[in-house]
Amino acid sequence: MTADARSRPRSRELHRRASRRTPGGVHSNIRLAGPRIFFESGSGPWLRSVDGDEYVDYLLGQGPNFLGHAPEPVVRAVSEASRTGVIFGGQHELEIEAAELVCETLGWPDMVRFGVSGTEAVQAAFRLARAATGRTKIVRFEGHYHGWLDNVLTAPDGDGWGPASAGQLASHLDDFVVLPWNDADRLAALLAAEGDLIAAVIMEPVMINAGVIEPRPGYLERVRELCTAYGIVLIFDEVLSGFRLGLDGAAGRYGVTPDLATYAKALAAGWPVAALAGRADLMEHFGTGEVNHSGTFNGSVVATAAVKASLELLRDEPPYAAIDQHGTALMAGIRELGQTYGIPLRAAGLPAAFHVSFGDADVVDYRTLQELDLARYEELAEELVGHGVWVAPRGVWYVSAAHGPGELDAALTRFAKTLTEWL
Ligand SMILES: Cc1ncc(COP(=O)(O)O)c(C=O)c1O
Known part of the structure; x- marks a missing residue:
């Protein structure tokens, strides 16, 4: 210094x-x-x-x-790939390779859509869950961070949770129920009362953003069972935990499979890429055009080259x-x-x-x-x-x-x- x-x-x-x-x-x-x-x-x-x-x-x-900063194989792959153009408004082969690699590396998802930020991937997951279930409400948990948009940004407000920013529409939080995390009985009680109104449950499977707190033994399993029982889409927000806690993220570490999961951060070694991965029957709602997920920069050559190089490195030299x-x-x-x-x-x-x-x-x-x-x-x-x-x-x-x-x-x-x- x-x-x-x-x-x-x-x-x-x-x-x-x-x-x-x-x-x-x-x-x-x-x-x-x-x-x-x-x-x-x-x-x-x-x-x-x-x-x-x-x-x-x-x-x-x-x-x-x-x-680490500027990992040579990823820097090389991204710069070489970008020499021949980065966005085509059409498809390119690296997109397929990166998508295959994400699904194969994680093991559980059938399909993936790439985006640019974790915030967006979360919103895409909400849309799929609502479209698939025909329900609107989403359960989330105290202290978990899911991005900066109006429907997820919260701060403690008295005994509950309210908007965290001036200019934020409080009404966008109306469709969300915020519960204490790591307490399966609380979730079970809520679902017993209004399970048929809930489209999705979203959580960081390890609450990294607030205190790096692990799930209690059996908690994720119980949440999984409850979601299945009530026909609710379970979303793991693995923006932080994905590819960091192991190649298969928190889902692999704790042996609990969500229906949808979001990834970013460690997915592409610093390049701006996020992914929403999940079961084919849910993800195909995008493919039919019934559910809109768009973005000019999604799946760019730079993004997919970074994903491919990063995941190959993690797979070959864990x-x-x-x-x-x-x-x-x-x-x-x-x-x-x-x-x-x-x-x-x-x-x-x-x-x-x-x-x-x-x-x-x-x-x-x-x-x-x-x-x-x-x-x-x-x-x-x-x-x-x-x-x-x-x-x-x-x-x-x-x-x-x-x-x-x-x-x-x-x-x-x-x-x-x-x-x-x-x-
Ligand atoms: C768990 C989690 N979800 C979503 C986000 C939002 O991602 P981004 O900052 O890429 O929009 C973050 C960001 O830190 C995060 O930690």
């Missing part, structure tokens, strides 16, 4: 310039949280800022850089064992630092994605997550960034295939230095 990594003179200058033409100087509101740093480049698990500071990256661009080892050691190292410094540092979740915070609670859902001292971690995150560890205030750390012993050592050394100076 530079002598005074906090001054970031070039980033400050660029932020002032950016803010004149871009609201807040950022193109996604999530980046309003945390320090405004401009990066010059990324390589493997490292980032270099325009101020000359090096960061060991455990944010991975909010998850996509699962193969990084999962190394990621497990790295993440496990990193979580253990962070806990050990807590003991050394006499502070209640908590690191919990899965090796590929875990949550760091302060406190000691039995965290099983969004409400119990609030028993932790999340605000104190936000302060620590800013200090960590100041010491060259790129993490977000929300506390979710992601490990990539590119992280190795050098990064583990750098992260823990920098973490210790941060605590020495901060406490």
